[in-house]
Amino acid sequence: MPTSPRITTQKEYFMKHTISILVENHAGVLSRISGLFARRGFNIHSLAVGVTENEKVSRITIVAEGDDYTLEQIEKQLNKLIDIIKVRSVKGSELLSRELMLIKVTCTAVQRPELIAIAELCGAKISDVSKETVTLELSDNEARITTFEELLKPYGIREIARTGFIALQKGSGSISS
């Protein structure tokens, strides 16, 4: 959790918003968006970019922190950027949200069966094995990823890489509708 320089109440501090953004797929767009967040003092928790069904359009998913005023300003300021086609912030309950985590843990041959059991329990995959480590991958929502990480902590975490969250609306609705 990045520390916020703003003095806010505990409740506000944890208020995370997922913002889906469709943008023109050309150079410089990401820098305009990240620059805007930095300049206006909006705190980014995670950010993920990828191309959509239309190769000229990319989707950026940003999880940002702030109160309602901040969220409204974020959306309005993003909408002013010419390269942004659509901005939509979606409530957590209406969201299908996933993040991919790669996690390398210390693991001797004796410990391997235990680790495999945890992986199976959590729906993770063993991606790589060495004499003293195992690398696992898990794609899931925030709560389950956090639980998985907690379960692996006792083994000794060597390294973690996370993609940041991507999200779609649940049901038949889409960002453009």
Added chain:
Amino acid sequence: MSNVSNKSKQITAARALVNCLALEKVSTVFGYPGAAICPFYDELSKSNIEHILVRHEANAGHAASGYARITGKAAVCIATSGPGATNLITAIATAYMDSIPMICITGQVNTDQIGKDVFQEADITGAVESFVKHSFLIKDAQDLPETVRKAFYIASTGRPGPVLLDIPIDVLRTDIDFDNVKYMEQVDIRGYKPNFHGNKLQIKRVIEAIETADKPLICAGGGLFNREAYKLMRQFAEHADIPVISTMMGISALPTEHPLYYGMIGMHGKGIANRAINNCDLLILLGARVNDRAVLALKNNDSLKVIHIDIDPAEIGKNLPASIPVVGDLRAVLEQLLEQLPKKKHENWKKLLKTDTGSDTLDMPSKTDKINPKQFINILNRLLPEESVIVADVGQNQIWTANNISLSEHGRFITSGGMGTMGYSVPAAIGAKKAAPEKEVIAICGDGSFQMQMMELATAIQHNINIKIIIMKNNRLGMVRELQQNLYNNNCTAVNLDGSPDFVKIAAAYGINGDYVTDIKQADKALITLLASKKPYLLQINIDENEKTM
């Protein structure tokens, strides 16, 4: 421009850029050349477009800003790569803060050298990121015409602002197909669809609020100068009998002597305007973003209803919560409102404002060896032609002018409102005069700000641009000095301008006539000479170094 224009033909991108400017009806541009932009200058010289050579790139931007504010259309400034482009940044930021439509063309190093830190390379699109409405680095010459078209469209529609076009020299030299007819086709940018008309339901709510308000007040902002919306604001205010105050940017939206006008609000505004905003029950913000210096006056007033009409949705609710937000083009929204606006009378409210007991009397005693600036501006008001443009610089001179200048319905007040950029007045006056040669254009500045722009005297002389300059000389950075007196225990440091030259002699060195005013009795005669001059003219008026802003 060639008559055989329907067929597309191969020309260099530099030539195409000149053609684009001609098709956008650009007749004057402001700039300063350098190696990377040379292919464009080569073609520009063969066109009918007039180029005004400034003496510093920032001033090309300020001149374009002054020009755009008078014409209401996007104005063009040009600089070369590297230091030329970075010098332009202050002017771009200044235009951005005041929402001025501007096209900034910068040269760039060869495409294959970008990112290699070659001679005079600067990542200007990166550097101006937070000061532009949008920017383009044109890497494919074939994209140039469409990009230029988009740039003009983006700069001049919605909330206006500067758009930067960065063009590598090899791109300028590349042959491309250019078709005049195709160029003029309508622009469509899927991520950019500014609102135009106000939401009908919101319009109805505005009308209802005006119907029921006892003490309504209009706050006029700089947005009113877009598409001459200020003319409709006047009809609106007169029809519903609503008093008007203005932000610094909104000065001259209503004639100063109009019975409904109560002056500028804010930290340095008129007491009566600030008291009006605290006593009204309905505040109607028109194209004003109510920044910190303006809104300082507004105390917590729970019963106050705020109508905020602005083209930029992000401004609504940013600094002040709005009870009735209306997003749209001010002119279009005012037209919608005028169709249904009730005829009202607010005699009691106006009487309350008139009998306002606060002291607003101008401190205007004559001095023996120095000039009272307020008194001087009052004499200027008496002599000023109806059609005048006053360009105030930044500092005490700006506030003295803003609070005391009297402009008719044909007059216009221009200043760097949002950014407070010193050195704006002379180049902006040059731009304004090019846009309206028939009008009297006067730059009023301090001796501090003048020394940030005095090289532009050469521009005025070289291009026969008949601007007038009044320097309020107090040998101080007066406003900072005042701040130091009030907040820093009277520790006045780095605000003494000792070593400044005799500005009348400086003017003379450029071949510009001028005079001194050291006694208020000389002011009439000096101003008559200044206004009668058919060439640039400069007045240096001596102000008491301890003269207060308010």
